[in-house]
Amino acid sequence: EVQLLQSGGGLVQPGGSLRLSCAASGFTFSPYAMNWVRQAPGKGLEWVAGLRGIGDNTYYADSVKGRFTISRDNSKNTLFLQMNSLRAEDTAIYYCARDRTWYSSSWNFDYWGQGTLVTV
Amino acid sequence: EIVLTQSPVTLSLSPGERATLSCRSSQSVSSYLAWYQQKPGQAPRLLIYDASKRATGIPSRFSGSGSGTDFTLTISSLEPEDFAVYYCQQCTNWPLTFGGGTKVEIK
Numbered sequence: 058e059v060q061l062l063q064s065g066g067g068l069v070q071p072g073g074s075l076r077l078s079c080a081a082s083g084f085t086f087s088p089y090a091m092n093w094v095r096q097a098p099g100k101g102l103e104w105v106a107g108l109r110g111i112g113d114n115t116y117y118a119d120s121v122k123g124r125f126t127i128s129r130d131n132s133k134n135t136l137f138l139q140m141n142s143l144r145a146e147d148t149a150i151y152y153c154a155r156d157r158t159w160y161s162s163s164w165n166f167d168y169w170g171q172g173t174l175v176t177v
Numbered sequence: 178e179i180v181l182t183q184s185p186v187t188l189s190l191s192p193g194e195r196a197t198l199s200c201r202s203s204q205s206v207s208s209y210l211a212w213y214q215q216k217p218g219q220a221p222r223l224l225i226y227d228a229s230k231r232a233t234g235i236p237s238r239f240s241g242s243g244s245g246t247d248f249t250l251t252i253s254s255l256e257p258e259d260f261a262v263y264y265c266q267q268c269t270n271w272p273l274t275f276g277g278g279t280k281v282e283i284k
Contacts (some may be wrong), residue, residue, distance in 0.1 A: 092273075094221075101198035102213075102221065102264050104273040118272045121178070152220055157232070164268040165211035167232060 059083040059168045061153050067129045067175030073143050073177070079136040079153030079170050087111075088132040090156035092166060093127060093138045095149035095175075100118075105151070106138065109162055150174050179203050179267050181276035189284040196252040198279045200265035205245045209269035212241055212250045216261045216277075225270075226251060255281070 065077040079091070093105040106127040107116045115127055126139040136153050151173050154166035180203040182185035190196055200210065208228040213221040223232040238253040252259055252271060260283050265276040 077228075101278045102215075102242045102266075102275040104266075104275065107273065116271050116273075157223065157226060162211075163226065164273055165223060165266060166221075167223045169222075172220055 061155065061168055061170035063151075063153055063170040063173045066151065066175050069143055070175045071144060071177055072077055072080070072138070074141045075143065075175060076140070077138040077151055077153075077173060077175070079138075081134045081136065081155070084155075086129075087131040088143070088159040090162035091127075091129060091136045092154045092156070092164075093125075093136075093151055094166070095147075095151045097146075097149045098174075100149075103149075107162075108136070110156070111160060116150075135159065138157070140175070143175075145177050148175060148177050178272060179206065179270050179274050181265050181267060181274055183263075183265060183276035183279045185279060186277070187280045187282060189282050190255055192255050193284045194255050194259055196250075196255055196281055198250040198252075198263055198281075200243075200248040200250070202246045202248070202267060204270075204272045206267040206269050207242050209267060210243070210248050211242075211266045211268055213264045213266065214259075215264065219239070221264065224263075227284075252281075275281050 062080045088110040092107040108127045124142045153170040155168040159165040212225040229241045254279040
């Protein structure tokens with residue numbers, strides 16, 4: 058069974074840092090692109106960052122570029138989101154999400170983590 | 178950035194009725210469009226990808242159509258569990274973007 062188990066959310070002061078983790082199980086992690094998507098309280102979905110499974114290409118929303126870093130440790134089947142210089146507008150539930158296809162990324166997401174709340 | 182505009186914002190229907198949701202893109206995304214369903218307190222669920230292909234395990238009452246800039250998600254006969262918020266997402270241009278959502282509520 059595919060599972061994405063998130064950890065690392067919480068309350069942080071403006072300007073502070075936080076690192077989110079997403080531990081994957083039930084599938085071969087390394088070939089899949091992975092993403093972070095967030096949802097501010099009562100609002101819609103916002104894609105935050107993506108990372109290819111092969112080649113380590115990274116992509117970011119303009120709103121987080123230069124402040125957030127997406128990375129992965131394939132030996133530990135874990136995805137990360139390092140968030141620096143946090144702002145009040147970064148307050149949201151953050152979801153990790155797996156790409157639907159392996160090797161050739163489709164950039165749509167078939168499995169999601171449970172979400173973790175970040176409050177700035 | 179590609180802007181996706183969903184309409185209507187809210188759709189009030191009764192169980193058994195047909196739901197038609199629209200997603201319009203500010204520029205062509207070919208067929209690289211997905212639809213998600215989200216219920217309160219839950220993560221989104223992938224329904225449709227490549228505009229018209231149902232994701233694994235999705236009931237046949239859900240169907241997608243369209244290409245270019247105009248897309249439609251149709252629920253042929255609403256079941257009680259279908260009342261939720263629906264989002265479209267374009268999968269071809271950076272940054273990836275979602276529409277603002279359509280809430281399907283019980284009339």
